[in-house]
Amino acid sequence: MAAEVHLQNVSKVYNKTTVVIPGIDLKLPKNELTVFVGPSGCGKSSLLKLIAGLEEVSGGEIFIDGKNVTHEPPSKRGIAMVFQSYALYPHMSVYENMAFALKISKTSPAEIDEKVRNVAQTLKLTKYLDRKPRQLSGGQRQRVAIGRALVRNPEVFLLDEPLSNLDAALRVDMRIEIAKIREHLNATMVYVTHDQVEAMTLADNIVVLRKGHIEQMGPPLEIYSKPLNKFVAGFLGSPSMNFIGFTVGDIIDNNCTLSGPGVVASAKFKIQPGSLKAGEHAFIGIRPEHIDVQKTLDGAELEFKTYAIEHLGDHSLLYGHVGESSCVLKVDPYTTYSVGETLGLKVQKQHYHVFDKDEKNVVDFARS
Amino acid sequence: MKKSLISRIASLIAVIGVSVFSLFPFYWAIVSSLKSPSDLFKVEYWPTHLEWSNYFSIFQEQPFGKNIINSIIVAGSTVILCLFVAVLAAYSLSRVEFKGRSFLLLTILAVSMFPQVAVLSGMFELIRAFGLYNHWGGLTLSYMIFTLPFTIWLLTTFMRQLPRELEQAAMMDGASPWIILTKVFLPLMGPSLVTTGLLAFIAAWNEFLFALTFTLSSDARTVPVAIGLISGASSFESPWGRIMAASVIVTVPLVILVLIFQKNIVSGLTAGAVKE
Numbered sequence: 314m315a316a317e318v319h320l321q322n323v324s325k326v327y328n329k330t331t332v333v334i335p336g337i338d339l340k341l342p343k344n345e346l347t348v349f350v351g352p353s354g355c356g357k358s359s360l361l362k363l364i365a366g367l368e369e370v371s372g373g374e375i376f377i378d379g380k381n382v383t384h385e386p387p388s389k390r391g392i393a394m395v396f397q398s399y400a401l402y403p404h405m406s407v408y409e410n411m412a413f414a415l416k417i418s419k420t421s422p423a424e425i426d427e428k429v430r431n432v433a434q435t436l437k438l439t440k441y442l443d444r445k446p447r448q449l450s451g452g453q454r455q456r457v458a459i460g461r462a463l464v465r466n467p468e469v470f471l472l473d474e475p476l477s478n479l480d481a482a483l484r485v486d487m488r489i490e491i492a493k494i495r496e497h498l499n500a501t502m503v504y505v506t507h508d509q510v511e512a513m514t515l516a517d518n519i520v521v522l523r524k525g526h527i528e529q530m531g532p533p534l535e536i537y538s539k540p541l542n543k544f545v546a547g548f549l550g551s552p553s554m555n556f557i558g559f560t561v562g563d564i565i566d567n568n569c570t571l572s573g574p575g576v577v578a579s580a581k582f583k584i585q586p587g588s589l590k591a592g593e594h595a596f597i598g599i600r601p602e603h604i605d606v607q608k609t610l611d612g613a614e615l616e617f618k619t620y621a622i623e624h625l626g627d628h629s630l631l632y633g634h635v636g637e638s639s640c641v642l643k644v645d646p647y648t649t650y651s652v653g654e655t656l657g658l659k660v661q662k663q664h665y666h667v668f669d670k671d672e673k674n675v676v677d678f679a680r681s
Numbered sequence: 682m683k684k685s686l687i688s689r690i691a692s693l694i695a696v697i698g699v700s701v702f703s704l705f706p707f708y709w710a711i712v713s714s715l716k717s718p719s720d721l722f723k724v725e726y727w728p729t730h731l732e733w734s735n736y737f738s739i740f741q742e743q744p745f746g747k748n749i750i751n752s753i754i755v756a757g758s759t760v761i762l763c764l765f766v767a768v769l770a771a772y773s774l775s776r777v778e779f780k781g782r783s784f785l786l787l788t789i790l791a792v793s794m795f796p797q798v799a800v801l802s803g804m805f806e807l808i809r810a811f812g813l814y815n816h817w818g819g820l821t822l823s824y825m826i827f828t829l830p831f832t833i834w835l836l837t838t839f840m841r842q843l844p845r846e847l848e849q850a851a852m853m854d855g856a857s858p859w860i861i862l863t864k865v866f867l868p869l870m871g872p873s874l875v876t877t878g879l880l881a882f883i884a885a886w887n888e889f890l891f892a893l894t895f896t897l898s899s900d901a902r903t904v905p906v907a908i909g910l911i912s913g914a915s916s917f918e919s920p921w922g923r924i925m926a927a928s929v930i931v932t933v934p935l936v937i938l939v940l941i942f943q944k945n946i947v948s949g950l951t952a953g954a955v956k957e
Contacts, residue, residue: 367849388855400846404868413864414854465854 315344315501316378316391316468318364323373325359325525333359334525336373342518346495346502350512350548351522357505360522361471364503365394377469388414393462394471397478399454401446401461407433408442411461432460435497452483459494470500476511488514509549513537521545543672546598552630555604556596556668557615557638561589567677569667571597575636580614580660582667588675589667595675596668601630601643603664606656613657617642622650631656707932714925735926739911744900745927748907752931755817755892755903756885759824760878763832766825767877768870771836772862776848786837793830797890800826808895815897823891828881835880839873840866875945883935904931 318341325334334356341347349357362368364375366387374383382390401410408429415425433439436456446454455475462470475491476484492515495502506512512519513533521528521536521544529536529545540546546554559571562579567586570579582597589595607613617640621632624646631642631650635658642658644650667676712725717732739745773779774786804823813819843866851861867874889905896902902910908927911920 365849365853367852387849387853392853394850394853396846396850398844398846400844400850402847402850402865413851413856417855417860461850461854 315499317341317343317376318469318501318503319376319379320360320364321374321376323360323363323375324371325356325363325368326371332525334363337525337527339520339527339530341501341503343501344499345517346504346515347518347520348512348516349503349505349520349522350507350509351528352548353507354524355522356525357507357522358473359525361394361473361503361505364469365392365471366390367394391468392471393465393467393469394473395455395458395462395475397474399446399458399478401454401457403446406443406445407438407449407457407460410446410457411464414461414465428464428466432463435463435494436460451479452487455479455487456490459491463494463498467500470498470502472502472504474506475504476506477508491515509551513549519549521548539674539678540598540666541674543596543598543668543674546666546668546674550600552601552641552643554598554600554666555635555638555640556598557635557640558594558596559636561591561593561595564589564591571595573636575616575634575638577610577613577616577657580662582665583677583680584667585675585677588673589669594670596672597660598666598668598674599660600664601641603661604642605659605661606631606642606644607659608656610655610657613659615658615660617656617658619650619652619654619656622652710925710928710932714922714929716922718922732922735922736930739923739927739930743907743911745904745907745930747900748902748904749931751817751902752886752904755820755824756882758817758821759828759885760882762821763825763828763881764874764878767829767832767836768862768867768874770829770833771840772858772866774833774837775840786834789830789833793827797827801890801894804891805894814895815901817901817903819895820885820888820892820903823895824885824888828884832877832881835877836870836873839870843869872945875942879938879942882938886931886935 318339320337320339322336322338323334324332324336326332337360349360351357359368363370366382366385366389370383374381376382377390377392387394402413405413411429411432412425415428420428429442430439433442436459438453438456438460441449441453441457446457449457455478458475472491476487479487488511495515504511504515516533518530519533519536520530523544529541531539533549536545537549540549543556547556557575559573559576562570562572564570564584567584568581569584569589570581572579606617610616615635617631617633617635619631619633623630623632626646629644629646629650631644633640633642633656642656650656663680665676665680666674669675712728714735715728715731715733716723716725717734720732770789774782804826808814808819808823811819811822813822847865848861851865856865887905888903889909892903892906893909896906899907899910904927908924908931911924911927
């Protein structure tokens, strides 16, 4: 029953002047979970509301399962939605909450009962069917909200930051639970979040948005390892990627060297032909876990000055500077480091990125 | 924080002072209603002997029972009609985007700024034209003038505080605006409906000027007018005892109503003042 969602040049403008989404073309594959991710104000929630039909598009068209639904009301689109605040009906019991949509669509009471009880069982809510939402915990309310959407057997299932109101431990549980529900569910899912961990763990496809533009779209690991620009590179991953500013030195055979404060002896970085010029300012991007740390500067490429250390048990984080750029390192917790110490760094050869002055990733991905 | 003895005594005195000031007129009305006409002008703070004749005579010398029923019908129908219109208006004013919405809200408020006397003659012509003169329907209709503005404003403010996502969830579930209003919003608005309904009831129950102007026969009068027109058996007899007795009779139902709904009123009046 899953359906493909197709947005064609969809735009949204508020009050004739505030452009939230300038025009997006997007195909969400059937039966896959797509995550919209981006900082607040990037238009991800607006995009979801446009798909849901809760807001009218300013331009463009929306197709669900090949049908043009641009001007259909939400209930005629075969979609269900889970809201950030759950939006349960406070005066109705869990059962009534889940049965509400079916009652409106004039489903027979026997069928309503069967569907509600089935969904309640999947979500382990059978015990709570007679309770009111205020008598439930946050996690249970979230499950009711999901259940209310599931009973309608939607073709497209929209989730708007469903876990952001839960505390950290519960969030992990619910994340796994949503992943489990997904296996049973035959629906195209769209999931909006600003949490990159949720995006990485749940998604088949991630759409990274900024200011209403799609910055990159693809499977999580591809986006993680091959970000197209500095924004995407910095958004996914925690702690986020280090960007070290430098001046481009020689370029020989599309291998560039770099110079600048903090550079001890430059390695060669493979870049796309013609992308950088000698003397230009650019950034090298390295994730904290992709840097080898040594106690001396002998044979090191970069010089790192430590100014803070965080011990997290399974690893430690060193905060410091390379030249004028701040930099975080993920290191073994059992080696002793001290604040103020100068360390030598080596960049792992398969994991670096190079960003030009327009923030575009110009590394040659066949670098290894 | 422990208060000193002096400040506690001072606040006690203040409380007693305010209570006496606000309750004394009502107490005096009760005491006066229990006096015989000849005792009326003797100053007694405590009734020495109870004289119930005032309470019987108001029902005998005039159709006071009929007047009470009129008042109940007028105030009751005002509340029902007013809440019905106000709920519908509040829904569109708080939830539907349309041009000139805030202008409309201000206009509604402006209506309540006119003094009653200013609209009296125009209203009189309207009532006559509708054929509602000397009929309770005319009063119900004219009372809308002052009850609707504040009920619409109160309910609009309250409805605005209901979360937007709740409405969107209902829309996703396929609910029409009518179902959203009746099945989702109204059940959540109980306290505010009671509060606004009660305020409208009190306003309609106590109204005097329209009731005096738009009724003619004593059978069609409402209670405030009937009380105002109570006269003595002769011009030398002052009817204060009976006026007070009638006043006590019509005030008691209001006091009882307010006490019954006390909890709702408080939660309705302060609803949304602080985030829950």
